[in-house]
Amino acid sequence: MKWWQNAVVYQIYPRSFQDSNGDGIGDLQGIIKRLNYLELLGINAIWLSPVYQSPNDDNGYDISNYQAINAEFGTMKDMDELIEKARKKGIHIIMDLVVNHTSDEHNWFVESKQSRDNEYREYYIWRDPVDGKRPSDLTSSFSGSAWEFDEESGQYYLHMFSKKQPDLNWENPAVRKDIYEMMNFWLDKGIGGFRMDVIDQISKDLENNVTNNGPRLHEFIQEMNQETIRQYDVMTVGETWGATIDSGKKFSDPKRNELSMIFQFEHITLDEQPGKSKWDLKPLNLVELKKVLAKWQVELGDSGWNSLFWNNHDTPRIVSRWGNDQNYRVESAKMFAILLHFMKGTPYIYQGEEIGMTNQPIKDISEASDIETVNLYRERLELGYNKEEIIKSINTKGRDNARRPMQWDNTQQADFTTSIPWLSVNPNYDRINVKQALEDKSSIFYTYQQLIKLRKENPSLVFGDFKLLLPDHPAIFAYERTYQNETWLVVANFSEEPTSLSLTDQSDKSQLIISNSTRKSYDLSDLYLEPYETFCIKK
Numbered sequence: 159m160k161w162w163q164n165a166v167v168y169q170i171y172p173r174s175f176q177d178s179n180g181d182g183i184g185d186l187q188g189i190i191k192r193l194n195y196l197e198l199l200g201i202n203a204i205w206l207s208p209v210y211q212s213p214n215d216d217n218g219y220d221i222s223n224y225q226a227i228n229a230e231f232g233t234m235k236d237m238d239e240l241i242e243k244a245r246k247k248g249i250h251i252i253m254d255l256v257v258n259h260t261s262d263e264h265n266w267f268v269e270s271k272q273s274r275d276n277e278y279r280e281y282y283i284w285r286d287p288v289d290g291k292r293p294s295d296l297t298s299s300f301s302g303s304a305w306e307f308d309e310e311s312g313q314y315y316l317h318m319f320s321k322k323q324p325d326l327n328w329e330n331p332a333v334r335k336d337i338y339e340m341m342n343f344w345l346d347k348g349i350g351g352f353r354m355d356v357i358d359q360i361s362k363d364l365e366n367n368v369t370n371n372g373p374r375l376h377e378f379i380q381e382m383n384q385e386t387i388r389q390y391d392v393m394t395v396g397e398t399w400g401a402t403i404d405s406g407k408k409f410s411d412p413k414r415n416e417l418s419m420i421f422q423f424e425h426i427t428l429d430e431q432p433g434k435s436k437w438d439l440k441p442l443n444l445v446e447l448k449k450v451l452a453k454w455q456v457e458l459g460d461s462g463w464n465s466l467f468w469n470n471h472d473t474p475r476i477v478s479r480w481g482n483d484q485n486y487r488v489e490s491a492k493m494f495a496i497l498l499h500f501m502k503g504t505p506y507i508y509q510g511e512e513i514g515m516t517n518q519p520i521k522d523i524s525e526a527s528d529i530e531t532v533n534l535y536r537e538r539l540e541l542g543y544n545k546e547e548i549i550k551s552i553n554t555k556g557r558d559n560a561r562r563p564m565q566w567d568n569t570q571q572a573d574f575t576t577s578i579p580w581l582s583v584n585p586n587y588d589r590i591n592v593k594q595a596l597e598d599k600s601s602i603f604y605t606y607q608q609l610i611k612l613r614k615e616n617p618s619l620v621f622g623d624f625k626l627l628l629p630d631h632p633a634i635f636a637y638e639r640t641y642q643n644e645t646w647l648v649v650a651n652f653s654e655e656p657t658s659l660s661l662t663d664q665s666d667k668s669q670l671i672i673s674n675s676t677r678k679s680y681d682l683s684d685l686y687l688e689p690y691e692t693f694c695i696k697k
Contacts (some may be wrong), residue, residue, distance in 0.1 A: 160393070393504075406420055523535045649680075
């Protein structure tokens with residue numbers, strides 16, 4: 159078994175986790191201060207969103223120096239201290255690796271712009287105008303064209319995100335060599351691996367407007383593995399928005415020497431209108447959700463490895479999105495936790511998920527911070543959408559929802575900072591916070607703590623086969639995990655209405671493992687489940 163197969167990873171968005179010096183921005187010393195809390199939760203690894211030097215056009219995903227720490231987060235000495243103190247608590251630090259693009263303030267791009275014959279020119283993707291216009295009609299993920307004109311050299315450069323995030327040219331061996339050296343710099347410091355941002359975009363076929371899963375993608379990742387990863391006992395997870403089962407196997411089959419696992423997002427897009435953007439909403443269909451999750455559980459088999467997640471820094475809070483954050487916040491938050499942590503794969507907890515933090519709706523675009531949200535609002539106004547409709551989409555899917563400061567207690571600014579936070583704290587911190595959760599033995603926190611402990615102690619939850627039950631039931635999400643004559647049954651009422659059902663084949667030796675209700679036992683032949691009621695039985 160690899161250490162990351164029964165591990166649970168906790169994602170920290172550094173700006174929003176804990177401020178230690180009163181400037182309103184979370185930092186590395188703040189994370190160090192909270193390591194005891196994470197140790198109590200029981201997690202094995204921290205996925206740390208970028209802390210590198212950056213002008214912060216895209217909150218750190220625009221890196222200007224890969225081997226320096228952004229001053230607002232601290233120093234390299236602070237980073238070394240975090241790695242060492244986390245290690246002593248059995249916690250690995252997983253760095254966010256952003257190598258599809260850099261900041262336009264990175265020295266490579268500054269040099270690249272100097273002239274067409276500069277040695278760094280080919281570190282990026284430059285093209286001549288076509289008939290006096292852009293080279294193609296490619297659009298950026300942050301709205302508008304993906305091509306930006308440079309007056310000095312008369313060429314366009316490619317940026318699949320902000321114009322301040324030029325895409326690197328992975329076809330250039332010198333680029334790859336420099337990236338591998340940088341990765342080894344961090345691996346030699348003792349980090350536990352990398353989460354690889356939009357890694358499926360590093361190979362492109364621009365002649366055919368292909369910007370992800372390009373022809374050399376797996377060649378590049380295998381080379382990366384050879385030059386860096388394979389020399390260390392680390393985990394790697396690739397962010398792959400367009401992944402299929404087949405490509406998932408290519409990325410994470412141990413025999414191929416690429417990545418440990420990937421994030422696939424098929425389930426996360428199920429409340430979007432097919433063929434449209436994430437902002438075009440439709441209600442979640444539970445039957446579709448079960449089908450997608452079961453497909454990834456079963457078809458990946460032993461030829462790959464799943465990442466299990468509901469939330470991250472790019473997605474809204476799941477308890478607000480698909481649960482009920484008003485009447486059944488605790489019940490639905492625990493339901494999501496139990497459903498996820500008994501599946502096959504490595505679970506990820508996004509900061510605040512373990513206490514049931516919620517989205518915070520805005521009334522006006524002036525309350526938004528995220529570049530993607532602001533650009534979307536402006537673009538849709540120009541297209542004729544009404545303001546209320548755009549705000550509704552933003553409140554449902556906007557990235558600020560996940561990025562509001564961590565809610566530690568009910569004192570001023572939720573004890574995140576002693577000054578004005580970079581992004582406002584959700585007003586519900588007075589009742590949803592870590593202090594309250596730790597004092598309440600029936601809180602969401604202790605459900606997560608118990609689930610993490612169960613994963614570490616039970617190989618069935620790591621390696622067991624997955625079988626979906628009642629695939630067409632509109633309200634019940636039920637499945638079994640089976641391993642070496644041991645079966646675990648998970649049943650969830652994924653709805654706001656009480657539901658009755660009957661499940662046969664109950665063993666006399668059935669043992670209730672966990673539940674989000676106060677019940678001590680369940681009769682599978684005659685089940686009546688309250689809204690969001692969820693339990694696991696070991697047969």
